[in-house]
Amino acid sequence: MKFRQRPHDEPEINLIAFIDVLLVVLIFLMMSTTYSKFTELQITLPTAEAEALKERPREVLVSVSADGRYMVNRELVDGRAPELLAVALRQASGGNAEAMVIVSADAAAAHQSVVNVMDAARRAGLSRLTFTAQTQGR
Template structure:
C-alpha cells in the first residue's frame, strides 16, 4: 500500500474578526477622547471693580498674608489658630455683632486661611462679612 504524504496545511488566521474588534475599539476611543474636553472643569475667576476704601467705623479689617499670617485692625495676631483669630475679632468687635468684617486677603494666600477667617468670624458672632478687591487696571 502506498500512502501519499499529504503536505501539512498551514494554519490560516482569519483577520476579519480581529479587524472588526480593533475598529470598534478605535471608534470608542475616538468618541471618548472627543468628549473628554467637555467634561473638564473650566474656571474663569471673576474680576471686580472695587470702590475706593472708605473709612467706616463699624468694620473690622482682617488682612491675610500670603504665608497665612493674620492682622486684625492693624494688630498682628500671634499664631494661626482659629481660636486666636476668633478672640482677636471678639476683642475688636467689643460686643457689637453688627460690625462688618472685611477680609483683605493676599492673592497668593491659601484658601484655608480665608476659610479660617470666616470660621473665626462665625465663632465671634459676627455674621456680616465682605471681601476686599482691587480695581481692574484700565
C-alpha cells in the same frame, strides 16, 4: 444639413462657497468687535468737603498675608489658629454683633487661611462678612 440645437442649461450658482465666505466674515467681525456699555443716564454726583472718618467703629479689617499670617485692625495676631483669630475679632468688634468684617486676602494666600477667617468670624458671633478686591488697572 440639419443641426440639432442643444438644450440651454441654466447656469448654477455655487452657494456653498458664498456661505463659507460669509461665515468667515461673520467670525472676523465677531472677534474684532469691542462691546461698550453705555449708561442711560448721565449724572453728576454731588461733592462734599467733609473730612473722612479716621476710624469706622462698625468695621473690623482683617488682612491675610500670602504666608497665612493675620492682622486685625492693623494689629498682628499671634498664631494662625481660628480660635486666636476669633478672640481678636471679638475684641476688635467690642461685642457689637452688627460689625462688618472686611477681609483683605493676598492673591497668593491659601484658601484655608480665608476659610479660617470666616470660621473665626462665626465663632466671634459676627455674621456680616465681605471681601475686598482691586481692579485690573491698579
